[in-house]
Amino acid sequence: MQNQSHPRAGQGFEPWRLVWALFCNVKFALVLVGSAVGAGLIGTVLPQVPAPMRQNAAARSAWIELRRGDFGVLTGPMDRFELFDVFHSPWFNGLWLVIIAAVTVSTVSRFMPTWRSVQRPQKRVGPAYFERAHHRASFHHEGGGDVVKALLGRRRYHVEDVSTGDETAMLFAERYAWSQYGTFLSHLALLMLLIGGLLTFFIGFDKTLIIAESTPAAPVFGTPGTGQIFIKMNDAYRGIDGDANIIDYHSIIEVRRGDEVKTCKATVNDPCRAFGYKVHQAAFFDDLARLRVTGPDGAVLFDDVLDFESRTTTVPRLAVRAPDGRVLFEGDLPQMATDTGTSPSRDDDVALSFLPLTVTDGREITYSLAWRLVEKRLRVVLSGPDIGDTVLGEGGTTATQGGLSFEFTGASSVPAMRINDMPGAAPGESVVVQMPRRGDGTPYLFASGLDQGGAVGNLALAAGEPRRTTAGYSYLFGGRVEASGVSVKRDPGDTFIWLAVGMAVVGLAITFYVPRRRLWVRIEGTHTSFAGVAERTTRFGRELRFMGAELGASDALLPGDLNDD
């Protein structure tokens, strides 16, 4: 690699010239890149201060103190050099700024020589060049300059006669001269890549929010301000086909900034674009429930969405039929109590439930069911006055003496959570809320641990039907709520990175695969000399000799030229 000064450059001490020389120096470039790689390795190998702690001096200090166990007396100096926060340290950022400056200056400095070479190439060369060029050929033929011109034309050379009028004919021929810009383009791509990466790192934004339907719009940024953006979930959708395969996820969202509102659809691959941000669908949840609780005096005590956060319990799904075929119960049977057994680890816990059924003669019989997971299968025992203790096999049907048939259709995983401060809970009790489904798939809420006039009681809540406990608390299940996780992104660097990748591919392809040729021809009588420039090939000389042979010269080829290699 060569650096040169333009003749117009001044003489004497030129500080800017020294800076330029440093930025264009290959060894300096290697030092910079090596330093960046080293810093990246340090930042990867050493533990780094977690992002939320970075702005909190006390939290950061506590985190650093914990590192003393690993690094001992080196912890202090390492912290002073910001080795625990490499990617946010001024020296790391400064290093990248210098790299960008060096690549910019170096790239800019390449342009003029390349441009001149393409636009104003040296069309005449001295006789010595025909003797010393890397790629050359010399032979005799009778055809003269016109035949050579015609041959080069057939080989897609642009040929120019640069003879000066004496007896020696001079030709200048070029093929794919523009391909010299390939190297420049590759360097420009590197610069774009660096800019894109830094933009993404410093001013990119990426945050995931979980927003449920029927809840207020959620703010995107951590601090209030005029640029604050709110996102409201109008519809979180999961499409399922007839075979229960998921065929679509999307969210219809409302993005608001100030008084400006944009409503759009966000999918995983096709984001909603608003106010310079992209909102992608990232996740889907359907285990949320809207619940409203009012106190005995009518005051609203709780009105919010319960998020089960993927917590579930396994319950049996049952179908109970009367002798005449009427369905008396169908759906998930919620857990109502737990027999904690004797094991301290509680691995012998048994879930309990009760199922009051009205039989044909009008009597109400309460059956009890107990179940636990044994070797990943639900083992269910049915008990009743007319059946004793009967183990229900999955998929099997058991009949009682009264003619009722119990079918255990399978295990069901239902959303469940414990709430410690639920209004209306029995004294000293926490409330367990489950969201099982009926036989037709309709979800309902089942709350246990409620105060039912001094006793601990349960309440089944169908959507839209308020129920009141004897203690005076009223509960309204507003229905199951769906939610989407949405990823809000702004990546100012992505345009640059895509552009850089494109430019790099094109630049490298041009550099490596476009067979650029530059050729000078000297014809003196029957003696023709070729001298040329061709990068990335050592066989241009052979190519020139073959051209001589094609012109009819018997002395063009050298021994070995006809070998296959």
Added chain:
Amino acid sequence: MTAPIEPGSEGIPDERPQRRREYSGSASTLGVAALIALTVGAAIWFLEFRGDSGGAQGERGFGVIQLAQALNPTGEPPAAREGRAAPDFRLKSLRGDPVVLSALRGKYTLVNFWASWCGPCRGEAPDLEALATQHAARITVLGVNQQETASDARSFAEQFSISYPLALDTTGEVSEAYRVGRGLPVSFLVSPEGVVVKTFLGRLTAADIEKLVAEYLS
């Protein structure tokens, strides 16, 4: 073996011009580099940040307002800090009429920053309503909604049957002045003289309110 060719020699061409770098003076080499950097910067601004000037627009005369010296008993600049005069503000209420903090002096004011998306805000709303109605003679609860629409705030008020005044901080300016981030709710108890006497971070529980009543309103 031939001697290497030196470019620039008589009649010898430069065989690899695209590998050459050229310094043609500080202006034309470094200056062009700087110009490119500026152009790229302008392109980034144009492509990515041109539209950022939009957003919530404040209305003239609303937001944080100057507290008259005569109304500042501390002699120090107002700040959302205990012992300092509460920064004064004028915001629109849900009905559209202006609410001015300093106009509420004469009894305690609990300035409660909230938003309907904030779960703890929903949790404390019934307790704040009880405080506002049961101790109306001695305290005013003023809810300051952070940057939501009037309809969202109204829905919240209806949902929890809120009767105390609610003001809309549409630009977030008042929230910023009180250094309220997204960690809502935050409440400031302001004395009848306009001085911040207590700051409550997070949800005000019934126990907190009982204590507040015992300490300041009894």
